[in-house]
Amino acid sequence: MNFGFLLFPDAxxxxxxxxxxxxxxxxxxxxxxxxxxxxxxxxxxxxxxxxLSVNPHCSFMDCxxxxxLLIPGGQxxxxxxxxxxxxxxxxxxxxxxxxxxxxxxxxxxxxAAGLLAHKRATTHWGSLDRLRKYPDVTVVxxxxxxxxxxxxxxxxxxxxxxxxxxxxxxxxxxxxGKVQLAAEYYPSSRRYGYAPLxxxxxxxxxx
Amino acid sequence: MNFGFLLFPDAxxxxxxxxxxxxxxxxxxxxxxxxxxxxxxxxxxxxxxxxLSVNPHCSFMDCxxxxxLLIPGGQxxxxxxxxxxxxxxxxxxxxxxxxxxxxxxxxxxxxAAGLLAHKRATTHWGSLDRLRKYPDVTVVxxxxxxxxxxxxxxxxxxxxxxxxxxxxxxxxxxxxGKVQLAAEYYPSSRRYGYAPLxxxxxxxxxx
Numbered sequence: 139m140n141f142g143f144l145l146f147p148d149a150x151x152x153x154x155x156x157x158x159x160x161x162x163x164x165x166x167x168x169x170x171x172x173x174x175x176x177x178x179x180x181x182x183x184x185x186x187x188x189x190l191s192v193n194p195h196c197s198f199m200d201c202x203x204x205x206x207l208l209i210p211g212g213q214x215x216x217x218x219x220x221x222x223x224x225x226x227x228x229x230x231x232x233x234x235x236x237x238x239x240x241x242x243x244x245x246x247x248x249x250a251a252g253l254l255a256h257k258r259a260t261t262h263w264g265s266l267d268r269l270r271k272y273p274d275v276t277v278v279x280x281x282x283x284x285x286x287x288x289x290x291x292x293x294x295x296x297x298x299x300x301x302x303x304x305x306x307x308x309x310x311x312x313x314x315g316k317v318q319l320a321a322e323y324y325p326s327s328r329r330y331g332y333a334p335l336x337x338x339x340x341x342x343x344x345x
Numbered sequence: 346m347n348f349g350f351l352l353f354p355d356a357x358x359x360x361x362x363x364x365x366x367x368x369x370x371x372x373x374x375x376x377x378x379x380x381x382x383x384x385x386x387x388x389x390x391x392x393x394x395x396x397l398s399v400n401p402h403c404s405f406m407d408c409x410x411x412x413x414l415l416i417p418g419g420q421x422x423x424x425x426x427x428x429x430x431x432x433x434x435x436x437x438x439x440x441x442x443x444x445x446x447x448x449x450x451x452x453x454x455x456x457a458a459g460l461l462a463h464k465r466a467t468t469h470w471g472s473l474d475r476l477r478k479y480p481d482v483t484v485v486x487x488x489x490x491x492x493x494x495x496x497x498x499x500x501x502x503x504x505x506x507x508x509x510x511x512x513x514x515x516x517x518x519x520x521x522g523k524v525q526l527a528a529e530y531y532p533s534s535r536r537y538g539y540a541p542l543x544x545x546x547x548x549x550x551x552x
Contacts, residue, residue, distance in 0.1 A: 150366070151362050151365060151366050151369070152362060152363065152365075152366035152528065155358050155359060155362040155363075155397070156359065156363075158358060158359075158395060158397060159357070159358050159359035159395060159501065159502075162358070162394075162395030162396065163395075166395065174395070174396060176397070183400055187369075188365060188366060188369030188370075188373065188381070189369065189381060189402075190362070190365060190383070190399065191399065191400035191402075192397065192398065192399055192400070193390055193398035193399070193400065195396075195398075242529075262529060263526075263529060281531075281532075281533050292529050293527075293528065293529030294366065294527075294528040294529050294530070295366075295505065295528050295529055295530040295532060296529055298502065298532065299532060299533040299535075302535075302537060306537055310538075311537050311538045312537075312538040312539065312540070313538075314537035314538060315536070315537035315538020315539060315540035315541065316538070316540050318536070318537050318538075318540060318541075319470075319540035319541060319543070319546065320500075320501075321359065321500065321501040321502050322449075322469060322470060322499050322500030322501050322502055322503055322547070323501070323502040323532075324488075324536065324541065324547075324549075324550055325488075325502060325505065325506060325530075325532040325534075326488050326506040327532075327534055328506075328509075329522070329525065329531065330509060330513055330518050330519075330521035330522035330525050331517075331518045331519040331520075331521060331522020331523065331525075332519065332522060333519070333522035333523050333525060333526035334522065334525075334526060334531065336526070339526065340529070340531075342531075343531055
């Protein structure tokens with residue numbers, strides 16, 4: 139099985155490395171996907187939104203058919219939704235992909251590739267209203283949401299929760315538990331300051 | 346202010362990129378440290394534990410004096426605790442650092458540099474017993490612990506909680522809240538399977 143992670147300039151680091159870590163634990167220690175690949179258009183080093191420089195494993199040209207594809211968000215998505223080569227790559231891979239996932243504003247790349255039509259989906263809280271402008275997308279304010287084989291997560295760190303849910307669904311609850319323990323992902327529930335009470339904060343915070 | 350992140354072969358990706366994202370949000374949007382640097386011994390690309398290849402910003406030779414230094418864990422720490430050049434780099438930077446942090450088994454590099462003597466500290470749950478072998482370290486099973494200017498976190502994902510606590514301490518609760526909202530770090534509290542009930546699981550899970 140091949141699990142691909144799309145990379146582009148100004149992708150948000152944690153959007154893809156959170157899931158990368160979780161899927162990597164699964165793949166290396168608990169019989170998850172053997173091949174995990176970071177893929178960029180030309181295969182050259184990519185500068186991410188917070189200044190991290192990453193070397194992809196392959197380009198669009200030499201990327202094998204993917205069983206899973208994850209698309210991160212970040213400021214770079216504003217530009218990439220208009221990059222026809224990237225959007226076509228996503229469209230083409232999606233035809234054979236078992237599951238397609240986005241984190242944060244990566245949802246807008248799924249939208250550009252026509253993959254959110256008549257789907258429930260989410261994105262970073264700051265971009266929910268922007269996603270609501272597409273009348274055929276049903277926007278939900280959840281930590282993540284699955285609709286068929288399309289999974290979308292809320293902002294940045296939500297990709298970690300998404301990745302564990304994917305493992306629970308495809309492998310089992312027990313395998314997801316082992317990966318969670320290996321990554322010691324038992325986060326603090328602490329909410330700092332008044333920010334989570336601000337009007338834009340996502341609705342799932344009040345559940 | 347310079348915030349350095351130590352890199353070495355087989356460092357665990359999320360150990361340093363979790364904090365990298367949080368400290369990056371702080372630095373770029375909320376008046377946190379202006380300069381955030383990934384530092385490796387020779388400055389060349391580093392292959393991480395789950396297969397990510399990262400290009401550091403500088404080598405030990407051209408690294409400026411750091412105000413903050415974070416040391417990730419990962420399988421690579423087993424080798425690096427015996428790398429005198431790396432241990433000396435940590436020791437030398439630590440003399441002027443305001444705060445020194447480790448995530449996961451990065452604690453063993455702090456130990457090798459003499460920075461955990463007579464301190465309370467923690468590490469990945471799977472390495473707690475190994476850390477207990479140093480009689481001058483008081484091992485605690487918390488998500489993270491601060492003792493003076495030494496901060497240590499539990500495994501892998503715990504570095505995100507550590508980074509937010511650092512910001513709350515150095516800036517304010519409100520600034521930490523704004524960073525938390527920007528990164529949408531309101532994780533699910535879901536615990537999968539029976540893994541968290543296993544005997545090795547860290548004591549803070551039962552609080």
